[in-house]
Amino acid sequence: xxxxxxxxxxxxxxxxxxxxxxxxxxxxxxxxxxxxxxxxxxxxxxxxxxxxxxxxxxxxxxxxxxxxxxxxxxxxxxxxxxxxxxxxxxxxxxxxxxxxxxxxxxxxxxxxxxxxxxxxxxxxxxxxxxxxxxxxxxxxxxxxxxxxxxxxxxxxxxxxxxxxxxxxxxxxxxxxxxxxxxxxxxxxxxxxxxxxxxxxxxxxxxxxxxxxxxxxxxxxxxxxxxxxxxxxxxxxxxxxxxxxxxxxxxxxxxxxxxxxxxxxxxxxxxxxxxxxxxxxxxxxxxxxxxxxxxxxxxxxxxxxxxxxxxxxxxxxxxxxxxxxxxxxxxxxxxxxxxxxxxxxxxxxxxxxxxxxxxxxxxxxxxxxxxxxxxxxxxxxxxxxxxxxxxxxxxxxxxxxxxxxxxxxxxxxxxxxxxxxxx
Numbered sequence: 001x002x003x004x005x006x007x008x009x010x011x012x013x014x015x016x017x018x019x020x021x022x023x024x025x026x027x028x029x030x031x032x033x034x035x036x037x038x039x040x041x042x043x044x045x046x047x048x049x050x051x052x053x054x055x056x057x058x059x060x061x062x063x064x065x066x067x068x069x070x071x072x073x074x075x076x077x078x079x080x081x082x083x084x085x086x087x088x089x090x091x092x093x094x095x096x097x098x099x100x101x102x103x104x105x106x107x108x109x110x111x112x113x114x115x116x117x118x119x120x121x122x123x124x125x126x127x128x129x130x131x132x133x134x135x136x137x138x139x140x141x142x143x144x145x146x147x148x149x150x151x152x153x154x155x156x157x158x159x160x161x162x163x164x165x166x167x168x169x170x171x172x173x174x175x176x177x178x179x180x181x182x183x184x185x186x187x188x189x190x191x192x193x194x195x196x197x198x199x200x201x202x203x204x205x206x207x208x209x210x211x212x213x214x215x216x217x218x219x220x221x222x223x224x225x226x227x228x229x230x231x232x233x234x235x236x237x238x239x240x241x242x243x244x245x246x247x248x249x250x251x252x253x254x255x256x257x258x259x260x261x262x263x264x265x266x267x268x269x270x271x272x273x274x275x276x277x278x279x280x281x282x283x284x285x286x287x288x289x290x291x292x293x294x295x296x297x298x299x300x301x302x303x304x305x306x307x308x309x310x311x312x313x314x315x316x317x318x319x320x321x322x323x324x325x326x327x328x329x330x331x332x333x334x335x336x337x338x339x340x341x342x343x344x345x346x347x348x349x350x351x352x353x354x355x356x357x358x359x360x361x362x363x364x365x366x367x368x369x370x371x372x373x374x375x376x377x378x379x380x381x382x383x384x385x386x387x388x389x390x391x392x393x394x395x396x397x398x399x400x401x402x403x404x405x406x407x408x409x410x411x412x413x414x415x416x417x418x419x420x421x422x
Contacts, residue, residue, distance in 0.1 A: 027126050029054055030116060034130030037388055038138040038175055041165045047388060048105060055112045068402035069114040071350075072394065075343040076107040079328075082336025086307030096310040099331075102386060109388070110395035117399025118406065124364040127396070128182055135179040136201045138164040139208030142172060146211045160272060162211035170382060173209045173217025174375065175389050180205040180221065181228055181367040188232060188248060189363060203259075210263060213272050216378050224374035231355055231366050293317050297326045307333035324379040331385070344376055347394060350401045357404070368396050 033054055036047040065073060083100045090096030116123055142164035143149075145156030156164055166172040183202045186195045209217050229249060236242045264270045297313065308330045314320050321327040329337030351372070354365045372393045375384060384390045 026058075027123070029057075030123060031126050031130035034127045035134035037131065037392060038134045039165045040171075040388055041163075041167055043102075045388075048102075051109050051112070052105065055108060058112065058116070063112075063115050064119065065111070065115060066118050066402055066406070068405040069111075069118060069398040071346050072114055072343070072398040073111055075339045075346070076110060076394075078339040079332055079336045079343070080104050080107055082307065082332035082334075082339065083310060085335070086309050086331060086333045088309070089304075089306065090309030090312055091315065092311070096312075099310040106386065106388065106391040110391040110398070113392055113395025114398040114402060117396060118402035121359075121361050121400060121403040124361045124396070124400070128179075128364060132179040132182060132201065135176050136204055138166075138172070139176055139204050141165060142208045143204070143211060160268075161213045162208060164208065169212040170214045170216055171387055173212030173214035174220050174378065174387070176205045176209050176212075177217065177220050177224055177374070178367060178371045178389070178393075180209065181224055181371060182364070184225065184252075185228065185363050185367055188229070188245060192248075206259070207263075210260075211269075213275075216382050220371070220374040220378050223377065224370040227373060228366055228370040231370070235356060293319060293321065294323055294326060297321055297323075297330060301326070301329040301334075301337075304330075305334045307331055307336070320383055322381060322383050324382070324384045327383055327385050343394070347397050347401075348373065348376070351397045354400060354404055359404075361400070365400055368393060368400070372397055 033047075033051060036045075036050055039046050040048075080100065080103055083103055087093065087096045087100055113127075117127075141153075141156045142162030145153045145164070146160075146162040148154060156162065158167075158169055161169040162172065163169040164172045166175065180202065183198045183205070186198050187202075206221075209221055229245070233242060233245055236245060264273060296317070300308065300316070308316075310331050313327070313330045321330060325337070325341060328340040332340070351365075351369055354362075355369050357365075359365070375390055375393060378384065
């Protein structure tokens with residue numbers, strides 16, 4: 001029997017067979033969902049159409065909505081209901097209704113991922129592999145577009161920045177962070193010589209994030225990796241392994257500096273970096289710049305308890321909110337805005353204890369937790385409302401939270417989890 005190795009090189013479980021069994025088809029369908037999550041350059045995206053079909057099929061086959069992730073279901077429903085209550089105030093009802101339909105769909109995907117992992121947390125390996133493969137392809141397209149490596153490659157850029165298969169470089173960059181951490185973690189935890197093969201995809205992902213020239217993506221990568229690194233240092237009990245982590249961290253800093261120096265030796269890259277590295281851009285400051293709109297927006301919210309309506313904020317200020325917490329109130333009303341903030345806080349509080357537990361999927365937990373925290377911070381300055389991978393992070397978090405609760409209740413035990421299908 002073939003053994004499936006975890007990040008530490010230990011035996012985890014038997015890998016999914018690739019026959020025509022129902023289990024194999026289910027695992028393959030889940031892998032494809034994670035793979036397609038990065039292909040959203042046009043709407044409706046293949047990911048959206050596929051996820052609608054996949055969710056319906058899995059629910060019809062008996063996928064359970066468990067009480068262990070009820071907070072996700074309830075608060076997501078309240079959030080969407082607040083947006084629907086705000087929709088009649090929109091000047092263009094059709095566009096507003098479509099916006100809320102997308103919100104509802106994304107909420108459904110979060111619940112789907114939660115249900116999938118709650119039942120069988122080992123599925124995190126399938127999601128991880130599909131996400132990494134898709135992200136590497138997306139990054140390659142963004143890199144090819146930036147350097148014009150083939151005719152028409154500029155389609156994968158915007159504003160002279162890599163965007164891959166996304167509409168915006170500011171979404172493309174953060175999307176690549178989770179697979180970057182998952183690959184980096186293999187170097188942190190496993191034998192380096194046995195994991196040298198991850199250096200190529202890791203370099204592709206890091207270069208893609210850099211060429212997005214998204215300050216938010218750079219910040220998410222730095223913050224999430226730093227948090228992940230600190231978690232491993234704090235939780236590592238073996239002094240030799242802790243010393244190894246320190247040496248790897250120092251080597252990583254040196255290698256990053258070397259790669260940055262090489263990249264900045266290219267004039268076009270250096271010019272764009274100098275422009276994007278400024279902490280405050282022209283559109284951030286000013287009388288009605290990004291930061292001024294925050295204060296003005298919250299003042300308007302006080303006068304509109306049901307919200308302004310979807311897609312209405314930019315009709316007042318000619319720009320969007322660029323703050324998901326503000327948008328929660330302007331688009332989803334007081335009820336929706338409070339529901340989203342409560343969901344974010346509840347997720348962090350329930351997810352944090354899992355970081356310090358020893359499970360076969362703990363490395364995945366720590367990577368998702370670190371990226372999720374960084375995205376919550378990023379959401380203060382960027383609108384992450386319709387980011388597909390943000391809803392995936394919520395679903396993954398609550399699926400793992402629910403799996404931990406089920407294990408503690410004795411519904412199933414590690415090593416004897418339910419099969420992926422019934």
